Amino acid sequence: MISLDNVSYLYRSPAGTTAAIKGITAEIGHGITAIIGPTGSGKSTLSELICGLIAPDTGKITIDGRPLRELTGKTGMVFQYPEYQLFAETVYDDIAYGPKNLGIFGAELAERVRGAAEAVGLRDDLLDTDPFRLSGGEKRLAAIAGVLAMQPRVLVLDEPAAGLDPRGRQKIFRIVHSLADNDRDMTIVFVTHSMDDAAEHADDIIALMGGRLAAHGSPREVFYSSANENPPEIAALAQLLGKRGINICKPVKRSEAFDAVMRLMRGGDSDA
Numbered sequence: 001m002i003s004l005d006n007v008s009y010l011y012r013s014p015a016g017t018t019a020a021i022k023g024i025t026a027e028i029g030h031g032i033t034a035i036i037g038p039t040g041s042g043k044s045t046l047s048e049l050i051c052g053l054i055a056p057d058t059g060k061i062t063i064d065g066r067p068l069r070e071l072t073g074k075t076g077m078v079f080q081y082p083e084y085q086l087f088a089e090t091v092y093d094d095i096a097y098g099p100k101n102l103g104i105f106g107a108e109l110a111e112r113v114r115g116a117a118e119a120v121g122l123r124d125d126l127l128d129t130d131p132f133r134l135s136g137g138e139k140r141l142a143a144i145a146g147v148l149a150m151q152p153r154v155l156v157l158d159e160p161a162a163g164l165d166p167r168g169r170q171k172i173f174r175i176v177h178s179l180a181d182n183d184r185d186m187t188i189v190f191v192t193h194s195m196d197d198a199a200e201h202a203d204d205i206i207a208l209m210g211g212r213l214a215a216h217g218s219p220r221e222v223f224y225s226s227a228n229e230n231p232p233e234i235a236a237l238a239q240l241l242g243k244r245g246i247n248i249c250k251p252v253k254r255s256e257a258f259d260a261v262m263r264l265m266r267g268g269d270s271d272a
């Protein structure tokens with residue numbers, strides 16, 4: 001469990017200060033959490049705070065009661081467009097960089113690199129190639145593998161699906177789900193601009209607005225609240241149907257909407 005207690009963060013520059021995060025108190029449990037919010041609302045800043053890459057100006061962040069600074073290597077961050085950060089001569093060396101920094105060598109290192117490559121579905125023969133020869137999507141997978149090889153307990157991904165085609169997006173979220181399913185103690189946080197991705201893939205949603213916590217709860221709670229002006233497609237459709245007297249209750253995932261519609265067509269009441 002990650003606990004944020006009245007966390008604020010200021011960017012300071014000669015031009016002045018920007019309050020990017022303002023007094024956020026929240027708890028993030030195991031499983032998958034999405035951070036949503038408009039451009040400039042503080043999503044990337046909050047991600048870096050959760051990973052301990054920057055320290056709050058006020059308030060504190062703890063993981064299972066322990067301060068972040070005691071947890072080196074337990075949090076892993078996949079930056080937006082991480083493929084631009086590959087630098088080693090081979091994909092293998094790139095993935096190995098993080099665990100090596102944690103003091104892992106020899107057989108365990110090799111095992112971790114191969115395990116991480118397998119977890120993201122990178123073919124074995126690609127490990128010996130120059131990372132710059134990979135496709136854009138493969139580079140992103142290699143970058144994610146590099147973070148997974150550190151075996152973090154908390155994994156934060158900033159816009160992991162940005163700029164990928166539908167298949168690439170699907171692949172990324174399949175990885176996210178399989179990590180969460182295989183290890184129930186893992187905490188995965190992803191940032192997204194897509195309400196649909198947040199609705200489809202997250203157990204919990206944190207919505208930011210101007211650096212403040214605008215909403216926090218299950219996708220159903222967040223996307224069906226009256227304050228939400230920008231619901232995902234499935235919720236928007238359910239609301240339109242509701243206005244015509246067709247009640248399919250409150251689906252947020254495609255599968256939930258499908259089940260509700262099927263029940264209606266069979267003549268039963270929908271209570272999805």
Ligand SMILES: Nc1ncnc2c1ncn2[C@@H]1O[C@H](COP(=O)(O)OP(=O)(O)OP(=O)(O)O)[C@@H](O)[C@H]1O
Binds near residue numbers: 019039043
């Ligand atoms: N290095 C920086 N120096 C000064 N101000 C910054 C810096 N990085 C971000 N900010 C400001 O902090 C606020 C939050 O930025 P942040 O990058 O966290 O937003 P975001 O929600 O991730 O936006 P986006 O969706 O565009 O990625 C913005 O007002 C931004 O201008």
Ligand SMILES: [Mg+2]
Binds near residue numbers: 043044045158
């Ligand atoms: Mg950002």
